Amino acid sequence: MGRHSITDDAPDRRASPYALELRGLQKTFRTGLFGRGPRVHALNGLDLSVPTGTVHALLGPNGAGKTTTVRAVATLMTPDEGSVIVDGVDAIADPGAVRKIVGVSGQYAAVDGNLTGFENLRMVGQLYGQPRSEASERARELIAELNLGDAADRPMRTYSGGMRRRLDLAGALINRPSLVILDEPTTGLDPRGRRQMWEVIAEQVGSGATVLLTTQYLEEADALADEITVIDHGTIRAQGSAAELKSATGGSILTVEVVVPQYDDADTQVSSSLTQIGVGPAERVESGTETVTDTTSARWSVPVDAGTRSAVAAVLALSAAGIEVVDASVSTPTLDDVFLTLTERSGTTGPDTLGGVDEIIHRPAGSDTATGEPEAKGEPVDRFADTVCSDVLGADERAADSPDDRADRSEHAHVH
Template identity: 65%
Template structure:
């Protein structure tokens, strides 16, 4: 590295007042031309998308392939300019001053954006220098992150010798090199084994606990359920639902009541079906000679009510269970594939 780089001072950030919302997208639209040389039909990637992420929280962005997640992430990261709408990141107008936004964010993608011929330490030091840090400051920060991410033993090995989990940790460390206010994690644990994912979860939780805002896209719904303060589900470039995991489960999906009848009433199918149809939401399903299920609205209370109603109808229930909806149920219900209107 030249003396000029050695003596270079990091670019000073202009002070920006801390805002209650780290991300504000209002009526954001983005279209692309499909086909060779962009001469095909117009494809709408984002259609009047609204998104707000409070400062110091982890917000998960969910959606099927082609829903608009990547376009949203690239817009937030100032890698893509929307056709219209408002984009404010960390209190800054991202369309008017994208450079100021880039100084305050870190981006970690699905694939480690590092040089396989450099060591882990050299990669992180290089990223720090690209952010404008002096070589010594960049080296100190790199060593700090290597220790934090448990990469001490591999710090001086070429990155090409790293496992998939180690590369992901190194990539996330690179996104944190400049102590960003906002970190964008695009499917950071894809392909990791359960232990590697758990370790990444711990690192991400530590970042949020320290005050960093995190925007997370993931294909693992249990990951969003475990980590996110709030979740936005998008499809066809629009928001389908937003809320906490529990709010989405409660308002979007349905609990399932399953009952088992005694042998004496197992053959009285018409009576059981009619009674459960009156109790539940929609028609019940017969799961076996003596087992039935039906969607219900009131969770566990529906199970208690069902036993009472069945007893009055002369149906002997030997077991009744209510299964709460999962985030998978929410996702499937909200993103049933349909052609956009």
């Protein structure tokens, strides 16, 4: 089966090396009961370009703007200002065309518990406009890829949480989208299940798809993402590969434990030797706490830029100076360090203290949440979303909305 795409004469389609382009994205929400609370800026002029055929991860604390960004890309929400271009298609001007070329897997499995896993996927395929035979074939293919074969003909309500997450991912992939949006795709999965999901995501990228990923697992971003964007308070704090972000957060640190020589200028000798190897002054960080062959040992640290080669150089230099090395190791920053450094909150104001604007959003009754105009009836994707796909918004947000808000959104949320 060929790769799904919109027709060549689709409106606003243009050639671009980017699968996704966000320019000047802004979105403001009112908080509190009936939207009478203070305004919160969920997005503040967000700019983002995602090259075709790559995995781009969005990282940030709760309330940073991740889910708001995802909803704008998925045409589930219209930004106050800015543009969203998906695979050359203007998502604001022609959301219907974008819905045909994206697949969305949200934080909550958007499936029907009374249908079997196979029936769920076949239904999704048909609602995307696939003939029954093609939808059935694609459903069986995804079931096999995601190791759901043993449960394919069981009602979905009997599935575990991890199985539901995999079935939801399958639904997002059924139409072979050019852009796959994964909002915390491995939540609730055990390590084995997460690895399986990673393999499927990598296969999609290998076949030419592009993935926009939000995740709370920094290991996941490190393993999957070609580029990572860290956002906080609706603005980009840093962007780059995992290695680049780690490097920018802080260099490697060489820690050396030595046997303290029994002469007066011993510390000077150690400090001088290590400083010549590093990219900054060496510091004594620990002393008198351990004994090695009845002799006191001490620990020293120095910033370095040569990785583990710095440890080898330190051993050689200190040994040449007659100083015995007990241990030498090099530590580098992790994505955890990057995350904590870049998203450190300096005060008590902002979206996080308002309940997390990404998770609980109150809007004035009757406010527009997607395209500004109801979509024309009859499109397969629209029928599917009216019954199933609004789950991508998340249970917390749905619970927080007023009845009028939910009625308004059900008219506009059209993407699986």
